[in-house]
Amino acid sequence: MAKEAIEGPSGWNRLLYAITITQMSVASRLLTICFIVVLGLKSVRAGEQPFYAGKTITVVIATAPGGTGHLRYTTVLKHVPKYVRGNPAIVPQYMPGAGGMAAANHLANTAKRDGLTLGGSSSALYTAAILQSSGVRYKLDDFVFLGAPYSGGPHTMMIRPGLQIDTVEKLRAHKGLRFADRSVGHALYIINRLFAYVLELNEPQWVLGFNQQEMELALERLEADALASTLHSVAREKLPLIEKGYTVPIVLRNPKGRGAESVPDFPQKRANLDQYADTPLKQAILRFHSALRPSASVLFSPKGIPAPALQELKQAFSRVWTDPQFAEEYARVIAEPIDPINGDDIEKVLAQLPRDPKIMQTYKEISALGPLPPVR
Structure with missing residues (x-):
């Protein structure tokens, strides 16, 4: 009996031994299967095309x-x-x-x-x-x-040279200033209207249907008198017009409160539109305009x-x-x-x-x- 115990397991021990081996075998199989599945998923993902490939x-x-x-x-x-x-x-x-x-x-x-x-x-x-x-x-x-x-922004109003409107006082005194615009509701159309509203311009008019290049030509051909532009656009491409006598007497600050000082190449010491917001409604409109943009x-x-x-x-x-x-x-x-x-x-x-x-x-x-x- 002692020899049998040394040489190998008894009947009961053999059963326990077999069960243990079987459990280890099942666990190994499960681990192997999981490993294969993970590898398969990775290879599927690796083979997937990005959504925008070839599009x-x-x-x-x-x-x-x-x-x-x-x-x-x-x-x-x-x-x-x-x-x-x-x-x-x-x-x-x-x-x-x-x-x-x-x-x-x-x-x-x-x-x-x-x-x-x-x-x-x-x-x-x-x-x-x-x-x-x-x-x-x-x-x-x-x-x-x-x-x-x-x-x-910020934005300005550019006025043709023949009118010689280089101050806000002259601008407010002028009657029938004609704004060149693209269409009703366009961002620059609204800014032109905002200039006219806050400054209480005298009988302003709106000439519609121009694109950007046509608006500048409209001023040259005397078909309109003024247009809205960003200060950066003036500094980038319209300074020769300033040298020819075009004027930019007023500035509308951008939603972050930046005006002419934020664009060094733009003519400085210009009036800001908020200086003329002299009623509570004007002030509220300018605040709403900034928040809306x-x-x-x-x-x-x-x-x-x-x-x-x-x-x-x-x-x-x-x-x-x-x-x-x-x-x-x-x-x-x-x-x-x-x-x-x-x-x-x-x-x-x-x-x-x-x-x-x-x-x-x-x-x-x-x-x-x-x-x-x-x-x-």
Whole structure:
């Protein structure tokens, strides 16, 4: 018996031994199966194509080619593909009209929600939706904002030289100043109307239907007297006009409170529009205007696109806004410092916008066509 115990297990011990070996064998098999499954999943994932591989993204831009807005979009879009897995091609499609509403209506109602169609618009995108302007067939909730490279402005009013209006006093004394504009509701149209409202200009007029280049020609041909422009645009490409006698007597600060001092190459010591906001309603309108414009040249997607596409786009645009190469090219091409705001922050600003009925109605009348509303 002692010899048997030394040489091998007894019957009962043999049973325990067999069970133990069997359990170890089952566990090993299970571990092996799990390992194979994990390897299989990894290889499936490794074989998956990125969502945007071999695809083209079309960006519907709510303006015609030319001008500062166009340069902002094209500069941003040049840098996006390198941050999107699959490196898609990105092409602009210009859809001007109705102050930017044509493009926004298209994105909200017609474009496929497949992640291959995005939008780009001026701040009129926000204004028209919040004020429920005529012709709007979208809500801001129809879109996911991807961000913007700049908060907008500051702006000025450029006046043709023959009028010799180089002070606000002369501007307010002039009767029938004719503003060259693109369309009712366009961001620059609203700014021209805001100048006229706060300064209480004498019988201003609005000449519509021009693009950016045509507006400047309209002043040369005496078809109009004034136009709105960003200070950066003046500093970048319009200083020769200043030398010819064009005047820029007034400045509208941007939503962050920056004026002529933020653009060193722009003529300094100009009056700021808020100096002439001499009634509580004027002051409230200027505050509302700034809050209503969290950015210029915003890029956005229709809501409801595939989750992988939205994730790719959000991370790509976020990385563009912090890309040093993009910042350098943006400053060089557009002659304005990059001042980005991401999509989530845009949505927070809009959610906090004051909605006083009287202020909204007054601003809506300023943004529309017709007589300017009372200032008191």
